[in-house]
């Protein structure tokens with residue numbers, strides 16, 4: 118990862134922590150300060166973290182699970198056939214439908230496709246669940262017509278300032294969030310186990 122990328126990731130994480138503290142009120146702020154100040158270089162390296170494994174054998178279509186990687190919440194979503202079908206339908210409403218813009222991490226080449234997913238498991242979405250506006254954590258996935266902000270399409274909603282994302286984590290046009298959700302490097306160990314932060318090229 119380049120220095121610039123590293124700075125951007127640190128910035129994202131800081132924003133996420135700040136947003137989490139604000140959401141948690143005064144008590145959240147009080148606990149945040151010692152945590153951040155304790156991140157000396159060796160601790161930062163530890164927090165930088167190794168790849169993490171996730172068992173997705175119990176993840177059903179329409180469900181999301183979250184694992185922590187490098188202090189970031191990484192979502193794993195198993196999309197339903199309807200959610201997969203929605204990806205093409207919403208394309209003209211998205212700010213960057215082909216994910217040409219980079220936020221914190223470059224899009225892995227194996228996810229540069231219509232599903233932003235591995236070809237052999239295209240129903241499984243893996244994204245960093247941090248809004249690209251100011252670092253809040255979006256809610257969802259919402260099914261079609263379940264949320265007024267998303268209307269007839271399924272997706273995710275950031276509660277802080279109303280940015281909406283489709284079922285691939287691509288942001289809709291004219292929202293505060295400027296970029297799509299990050300897709301980290303990851304790989305399948307087998308059909309039910311994923312490693313985040315590592316792929317055929319090695320560790321991210």
Ligand code: FES
Pocket residue numbers: 248249250251252253275276277278279280293294
């Ligand atoms: S932080 Fe998500 S819309 Fe502002």
